[in-house]
Amino acid sequence: MSEADNRIQDWVENIFRGDVRAISRAITAVENRDSDSHALLKLLFPRTGKAALIGITGPAGAGKSTLVDGLAALMRNQGHSVGILAIDPSSPFSGGAILGDRIRMQAHAAASDIFIRSMATRGALGGISSATLDAAMVLDAAGKDFILIETVGVGQDEVEIIRLADITLVLSIPGTGDDVQAFKAGIMEIADIFVLNKSDLPGADRVEQEIRSLLSLAPESQAWRPEIIRTVATRQEGLENLWQAITRYLAFSRERGIFDDRRREHWQARIMSLLQSRLLDQLLRNALPDGALSEYAAQVASRQSDPYEITDLILKQSGHLNP
Numbered sequence: 001m002s003e004a005d006n007r008i009q010d011w012v013e014n015i016f017r018g019d020v021r022a023i024s025r026a027i028t029a030v031e032n033r034d035s036d037s038h039a040l041l042k043l044l045f046p047r048t049g050k051a052a053l054i055g056i057t058g059p060a061g062a063g064k065s066t067l068v069d070g071l072a073a074l075m076r077n078q079g080h081s082v083g084i085l086a087i088d089p090s091s092p093f094s095g096g097a098i099l100g101d102r103i104r105m106q107a108h109a110a111a112s113d114i115f116i117r118s119m120a121t122r123g124a125l126g127g128i129s130s131a132t133l134d135a136a137m138v139l140d141a142a143g144k145d146f147i148l149i150e151t152v153g154v155g156q157d158e159v160e161i162i163r164l165a166d167i168t169l170v171l172s173i174p175g176t177g178d179d180v181q182a183f184k185a186g187i188m189e190i191a192d193i194f195v196l197n198k199s200d201l202p203g204a205d206r207v208e209q210e211i212r213s214l215l216s217l218a219p220e221s222q223a224w225r226p227e228i229i230r231t232v233a234t235r236q237e238g239l240e241n242l243w244q245a246i247t248r249y250l251a252f253s254r255e256r257g258i259f260d261d262r263r264r265e266h267w268q269a270r271i272m273s274l275l276q277s278r279l280l281d282q283l284l285r286n287a288l289p290d291g292a293l294s295e296y297a298a299q300v301a302s303r304q305s306d307p308y309e310i311t312d313l314i315l316k317q318s319g320h321l322n323p
């Protein structure tokens, strides 16, 4: 074995042992798509598949982080180990995520078995979903029982991650009533459980009514009727109910084969995305030397060439299209 192989092997062993530094470094490696990350994930993979991935989404400021922290603490008290991945859509320049992260880490400092990490959405091509899901794999290999992935419900990437989780919680809050409307498109359909957070505020009944009427539109054939759970995350109220609803859903989906179906879908999407990024890497290396893309773009913009001809040309040069 080469020295590099030995080093990765040690790293992997440390991750299996749950070593926080080794886990952190691994997540950084997958986030940056370091040259090591591929080999690392390959070695971690055989030990993954045990953790349940829980996606949590909802509007900005709905109380997702507060809820996730409370839920994680409850799970830990039940004897489970937990990892939290918070996807921060804010600008990488703001530093807000990092700061918030530190504060949350302090809150969990007593609980070394809760690992928390925030990840930026600054996506390089196709980067974000796979980086977050790879980070979840690292936590899974490290022996976490549950991995909570928190994301604001905006943008395709975020929705994609949540769709690929084993169970999806969608948060709503009382207020203008616009939230439910705004969420109707896309996100409502992927909810396995609706969490009505901030139910201490006025208007909770109305939002619950709106969710119920949306749910009544679902086809009768739908196997699972999403539950609506009221919470006050700041006071840890309703978390026990929520936890029970989560375990009910997971038991139901395992029993009905939904769990396995979702995992197959998950891997289908991820194999596709691996193919996409590998092919694109290869293409960029083989057929698009520095500056070539902007040169082609200029030709198309000035109508010297057309984009279809250019793509054919690039594919031919990379060996992906026979001349």
Ligand SMILES: Nc1nc2c(ncn2[C@@H]2O[C@H](COP(=O)(O)OP(=O)(O)OP(=O)(O)O)[C@@H](O)[C@H]2O)c(=O)[nH]1
Pocket (backbone or CB within 6 Å): 059, 060, 061, 062, 063, 064, 065, 066, 067, 152, 197, 198, 199, 200, 201, 231, 232, 233, 234, 235
């Ligand atoms: N009244 C009330 N306030 C809450 C509740 N849950 C959270 N909050 C408050 O709502 C604010 C936002 O909470 P966060 O947990 O940061 O919300 P978030 O959804 O993670 O926010 P982003 O990540 O920025 O989108 C904080 O001031 C919380 O204290 C609740 O149940 N009731």
Ligand SMILES: [Mg+2]
Pocket (backbone or CB within 6 Å): 064, 065, 066, 086, 150
């Ligand atoms: Mg948050």
